[in-house]
Amino acid sequence: xxxxxxxxxxxxxxxxxxxxxxxxxxxxxxxxxxxxxxxxxxxxxxxxxxxxxxxxxxxxxxxxxxxxxxxxxxxxxxxxxxxxxxxxxxxxxxxxxxxxxxxxxxxxxxxxxxxxxxxxxxxx
Numbered sequence: 592x593x594x595x596x597x598x599x600x601x602x603x604x605x606x607x608x609x610x611x612x613x614x615x616x617x618x619x620x621x622x623x624x625x626x627x628x629x630x631x632x633x634x635x636x637x638x639x640x641x642x643x644x645x646x647x648x649x650x651x652x653x654x655x656x657x658x659x660x661x662x663x664x665x666x667x668x669x670x671x672x673x674x675x676x677x678x679x680x681x682x683x684x685x686x687x688x689x690x691x692x693x694x695x696x697x698x699x700x701x702x703x704x705x706x707x708x709x710x711x712x713x714x715x
Contacts, residue, residue: 593609593611594610595609595610612629614632616628616630623682625680626677626679629675630676631674635669636669636670689709
């Protein structure tokens with residue numbers, strides 16, 4: 592999924608920012624705020640287990656300016672964290688979005704589900 596944030600100001604060109612990730616998570620927090628989390632799954636990569644190159648104790652890696660291409664024992668396969676974006680709507684905006692959904696799709700089941708979510712009676 593992707594999101595696009597467009598900043599518009601009269602007399603200036605619009606500035607667009609696209610947010611694109613593998614996964615999307617939607618949730619409603621206990622303050623009544625709709626949260627949209629865009630993130631990628633963690634992936635395996637290589638990194639220095641000492642945290643930073645300046646902490647390295649391998650002379651060959653220090654001389655080369657990094658662990659890549661050296662026989663550094665600190666450079667290992669690790670799970671690399673993914674980047675994520677979190678969009679949080681305040682309660683007023685969340686309520687307006689729910690009201691908008693009601694006007695477009697007015698099925699009884701959807702209304703009851705959303706009423707239950709708003710009252711923190713989550714269906715799970």
